[in-house]
Amino acid sequence: MIRVVLLLSLFIVFSPSFSQNEDSLEIRKIFDEALVEGHAYENLRSLCKDVGARLSGSPEAEKAVEWAKELLEGYQFDKVWLMPVSVPHWVRGDIEEAGVNGKAMSIKTLGGSVSSNGKIEAEIIEVQDFEELEKIGQENIEGKIVFFNRPMEKRLISTGEAYGGCVKQRWGGASNASKYGAVGVFVRSMSHHKDKHAHTGSMGYEEGVDKIPAVALSIQDAEMLSALLKEKPNSLGYIHVNSETLPDKQSYNVIAEIRGSQEPDKIITFGGHLDSWDVGEGAHDDGAGVVHSIEALRILKEIGYKPRYTLRCVLFMNEENGNNGGKTYAAVAKEKGEVHIAALESDAGGFVPRGFTIDGTEEQVMQMQSWQALLKPYRLHLFEKGWGGVDIGPLKEQNVPLIGLRPDDQRYFDHHHSDTDVFENVHKRELELGAASFAAMIYLVDKYGLDSSFNGEIILD
Amino acid sequence: MIRVVLLLSLFIVFSPSFSQNEDSLEIRKIFDEALVEGHAYENLRSLCKDVGARLSGSPEAEKAVEWAKELLEGYQFDKVWLMPVSVPHWVRGDIEEAGVNGKAMSIKTLGGSVSSNGKIEAEIIEVQDFEELEKIGQENIEGKIVFFNRPMEKRLISTGEAYGGCVKQRWGGASNASKYGAVGVFVRSMSHHKDKHAHTGSMGYEEGVDKIPAVALSIQDAEMLSALLKEKPNSLGYIHVNSETLPDKQSYNVIAEIRGSQEPDKIITFGGHLDSWDVGEGAHDDGAGVVHSIEALRILKEIGYKPRYTLRCVLFMNEENGNNGGKTYAAVAKEKGEVHIAALESDAGGFVPRGFTIDGTEEQVMQMQSWQALLKPYRLHLFEKGWGGVDIGPLKEQNVPLIGLRPDDQRYFDHHHSDTDVFENVHKRELELGAASFAAMIYLVDKYGLDSSFNGEIILD
Numbered sequence: 077m078i079r080v081v082l083l084l085s086l087f088i089v090f091s092p093s094f095s096q097n098e099d100s101l102e103i104r105k106i107f108d109e110a111l112v113e114g115h116a117y118e119n120l121r122s123l124c125k126d127v128g129a130r131l132s133g134s135p136e137a138e139k140a141v142e143w144a145k146e147l148l149e150g151y152q153f154d155k156v157w158l159m160p161v162s163v164p165h166w167v168r169g170d171i172e173e174a175g176v177n178g179k180a181m182s183i184k185t186l187g188g189s190v191s192s193n194g195k196i197e198a199e200i201i202e203v204q205d206f207e208e209l210e211k212i213g214q215e216n217i218e219g220k221i222v223f224f225n226r227p228m229e230k231r232l233i234s235t236g237e238a239y240g241g242c243v244k245q246r247w248g249g250a251s252n253a254s255k256y257g258a259v260g261v262f263v264r265s266m267s268h269h270k271d272k273h274a275h276t277g278s279m280g281y282e283e284g285v286d287k288i289p290a291v292a293l294s295i296q297d298a299e300m301l302s303a304l305l306k307e308k309p310n311s312l313g314y315i316h317v318n319s320e321t322l323p324d325k326q327s328y329n330v331i332a333e334i335r336g337s338q339e340p341d342k343i344i345t346f347g348g349h350l351d352s353w354d355v356g357e358g359a360h361d362d363g364a365g366v367v368h369s370i371e372a373l374r375i376l377k378e379i380g381y382k383p384r385y386t387l388r389c390v391l392f393m394n395e396e397n398g399n400n401g402g403k404t405y406a407a408v409a410k411e412k413g414e415v416h417i418a419a420l421e422s423d424a425g426g427f428v429p430r431g432f433t434i435d436g437t438e439e440q441v442m443q444m445q446s447w448q449a450l451l452k453p454y455r456l457h458l459f460e461k462g463w464g465g466v467d468i469g470p471l472k473e474q475n476v477p478l479i480g481l482r483p484d485d486q487r488y489f490d491h492h493h494s495d496t497d498v499f500e501n502v503h504k505r506e507l508e509l510g511a512a513s514f515a516a517m518i519y520l521v522d523k524y525g526l527d528s529s530f531n532g533e534i535i536l537d
Numbered sequence: 538m539i540r541v542v543l544l545l546s547l548f549i550v551f552s553p554s555f556s557q558n559e560d561s562l563e564i565r566k567i568f569d570e571a572l573v574e575g576h577a578y579e580n581l582r583s584l585c586k587d588v589g590a591r592l593s594g595s596p597e598a599e600k601a602v603e604w605a606k607e608l609l610e611g612y613q614f615d616k617v618w619l620m621p622v623s624v625p626h627w628v629r630g631d632i633e634e635a636g637v638n639g640k641a642m643s644i645k646t647l648g649g650s651v652s653s654n655g656k657i658e659a660e661i662i663e664v665q666d667f668e669e670l671e672k673i674g675q676e677n678i679e680g681k682i683v684f685f686n687r688p689m690e691k692r693l694i695s696t697g698e699a700y701g702g703c704v705k706q707r708w709g710g711a712s713n714a715s716k717y718g719a720v721g722v723f724v725r726s727m728s729h730h731k732d733k734h735a736h737t738g739s740m741g742y743e744e745g746v747d748k749i750p751a752v753a754l755s756i757q758d759a760e761m762l763s764a765l766l767k768e769k770p771n772s773l774g775y776i777h778v779n780s781e782t783l784p785d786k787q788s789y790n791v792i793a794e795i796r797g798s799q800e801p802d803k804i805i806t807f808g809g810h811l812d813s814w815d816v817g818e819g820a821h822d823d824g825a826g827v828v829h830s831i832e833a834l835r836i837l838k839e840i841g842y843k844p845r846y847t848l849r850c851v852l853f854m855n856e857e858n859g860n861n862g863g864k865t866y867a868a869v870a871k872e873k874g875e876v877h878i879a880a881l882e883s884d885a886g887g888f889v890p891r892g893f894t895i896d897g898t899e900e901q902v903m904q905m906q907s908w909q910a911l912l913k914p915y916r917l918h919l920f921e922k923g924w925g926g927v928d929i930g931p932l933k934e935q936n937v938p939l940i941g942l943r944p945d946d947q948r949y950f951d952h953h954h955s956d957t958d959v960f961e962n963v964h965k966r967e968l969e970l971g972a973a974s975f976a977a978m979i980y981l982v983d984k985y986g987l988d989s990s991f992n993g994e995i996i997l998d
Contacts, residue, residue: 107692107694108692111691111692112691112692230572230573230966231568231569231572231573233568233914233915233916233970235966268965268966269965428889428945428947430916430918453694454694455694455891455919457891457918457919458916458918484889484945486889486964486966486967486970487964487967490964503947503948503951504729504730505691505696505729505947506947506948509694509947
């Protein structure tokens with residue numbers, strides 16, 4: 077018999093103080109405003125229904141810029157402006173067909189794919205990953221369509237981690253298959269959800285490879301095809317798509333700010349991305365992040381909070397296929413010598429918020445974790461070192477701590493980049509809770525900072 | 538300037554040990570089985586589609602008993618049996634109409650309501666609560682239909698708490714209105730979701746009051762009616778329903794167990810309720826709890842776990858309108874002198890699990906909280922003193938600690954007791970994570986107990 081002394085978890089929490097009470101009250105006001113008088117849901121409805129899908133370079137993306145500028149101006153923040161961003165302009169064609177043995181499958185051309193230049197027809201070879209290509213060898217791949225059928229790993233609790241584990245087959249599948257002489261690529265959609273909707277997303281070509289077309293198959297079609305190939309290995313696949321890449325266009329990041337009352341030259345940036353894929357309505361990806369960000373700034377203004385630092389809401393353009401909005405923002409900040417206290421991003425959907433991850437120093441992680449007790453009543457429990465976000469990522473080289481809002485992710489990839497990423501699949505209260513959580517974190521960062529020299533002491537005025 | 542020393546949260550966690558590793562591995566196996574080879578989703582599909590809605594006393598409830606018995610027998614647990622339970626038998630009529638100024642509204646007769654005995658037509662008086670009835674007085678209520686329009690409080694993060702805050706108008710609205718001479722009752726559905734589906738649920742009559750019919754209005758209709766009454770206070774409401782209460786019937790709790798390997802006379806009971814309301818398919822309420830419970834027992838068997846105590850899965854009958862299954866189970870346990878280590882319940886939906894609440898002593902709360910580190914990788918964060926469950930509630934007088942699984946509750950009342958509580962509104966992975974979480978908690982309770990004299994020491998064999 078082994079006797080183990082189990083120490084009960086001891087939490088040494090803040091002793092109640094005036095300051096904590098004040099914070100509790102302010103955060104309660106933030107949630108009340110979001111849940112009772114919130115604008116997030118109606119704003120998302122308008123973005124999804126009045127603007128719709130809005131891929132960089134498209135007329136809808138330009139409409140989204142106008143939509144956002146007008147909305148932000150209506151809230152009478154201290155300043156609203158557009159920051160020019162050069163964006164790629166890929167266009168899905170009016171022909172988008174692929175199938176097997178003459179029977180159509182539910183597909184989406186991957187973003188960035190070349191046209192098939194007429195119909196390609198070829199045998200199909202199924203693989204799980206790039207390593208398998210090498211094992212099979214050129215003689216078994218040349219002239220064929222390669223079918224990457226690696227599913228997202230069900231065992232992983234984080235669907236984001238499961239996505240990360242197989243997204244390279246989408247991004248690099250065409251280049252890797254092309255090296256062995258393949259003529260086209262089928263990629264299983266990145267999703268756990270077995271429906272008929274294929275999921276698009278970005279792909280690219282390595283320099284020097286022959287560019288071959290790449291399409292995503294719905295999960296149902298991927299499973300059907302895999303079963304079919306076991307029975308009939310010589311089945312003939314076909315791809316007929318006429319997507320194309322046009323010259324770059326000019327677009328914009330849309331920015332609004334409330335000027336800091338004490339140190340206006342120091343900035344807290346927070347945002348989501350205004351562009352989306354050209355399917356569905358970009359509701360979770362990233363309409364939710366857009367309205368979370370707008371709502372956070374609106375709420376903080378509405379409750380009369382006077383920020384110490386300048387609060388800047390940035391709606392980034394072109395996260396989906398280039399991240400030029402994020403890169404441009406960071407470059408402009410560097411050029412102007414702007415000082416960022418922190419950057420926050422919401423780009424993980426409009427689902428019920430679970431907490432935040434921070435890409436920063438150990439001290440910054442601890443600083444964020446010191447706020448747990450204030451946010452626990454709102455069922456925010458996850459405060460960990462981790463991912464910030466794509467749009468704010470380029471600020472990292474300026475040593476800006478990056479914070480990502482973490483909504484629950486079980487349903488996120490069901491809709492991601494597919495026809496079902498629509499307003500109706502966003503839940504009102506979940507969206508509102510996300511906006512309030514985002515605003516509460518911005519409030520705390522503004523009030524206490526995330527100084528990398530944080531040593532356990534906070535100076536309150 | 539005030540200088541506050543903020544102590545960083547210090548967690549004194551278990552030092553890694555063989556035992557913790559063993560627990561981690563076992564819990565990992567539980568989640569793997571649920572997520573990769575799980576039966577919960579298919580079992581729920583079958584319960585919803587092959588059986589359907591199953592109110593106590595209905596033929597479908599009896600079909601559910603057969604369904605569960607057969608399923609449990611198929612898993613070859615040590616023992617499967619039926620425990621007789623006498624249940625009420627209320628039947629919704631084939632006439633179910635209510636409206637205003639001759640225009641139909643979307644309604645559901647509340648469970649337990651009497652028939653209107655033909656069509657009632659009367660002016661409508663809107664109130665928020667019982668106190669308002671007293672203020673308004675008999676002269677303004679007599680002969681009218683009382684419309685209880687108190688919404689669930691949006692500010693509350695817990696929708697369960699918001700539900701708890703206004704459910705008394707559903708349960709007691711008719712009796713309270715009847716005392717002032719009302720002829721019928723409209724009750725705003727208990728939901729945050731503004732759709733056209735009315736939500737039923739149980740109501741009762743106090744002794745001695747005239748029994749008047751009570752119907753729930755959909756949220757859209759409640760809001761329409763409230764607006765209409767501001768414009769046209771003399772609007773005429775009508776109710777025409779012919780529900781009735783028939784003699785009690787005999788039904789069953791369905792029970793399966795795996796016998797304990799060390800102390801088989803001590804029992805850990807866990808379950809959900811097999812009955813549902815007679816609308817929708819009882820998918821979240823409580824098909825989810827039923828399949829969580831079955832799946833937990835199946836998983837623990839499948840991974841080869843040998844429980845110390847007897848693990849007993851109980852599918853209770855009649856939670857919705859009487860709780861006779863729960864009462865009978867506790868009475869039988871008492872009569873037989875059975876010793877229960879703990880009772881666990883899943884009756885809060887099939888949504889992503891957030892943690893557990895425990896209705897027990899402070900020591901039992903701490904014992905449960907001591908397992909947090911093992912469950913955090915599965916995003917279970919909520920370990921608090923709180924509600925166990927309705928079915929297991931009657932065991933409390935035998936001093937059994939009661940544990941409730943806590944799925945996220947933002948969407949629960951959208952579907953609760955309405956036509957939309959169907960299989961399609963349950964998410965596969967969320968359901969599976971719930972089943973695995975339930976199984977993991979059962980495993981930990983079995984391995985370590987919840988002894989009320991728990992003093993920070995655990996004895997491991």
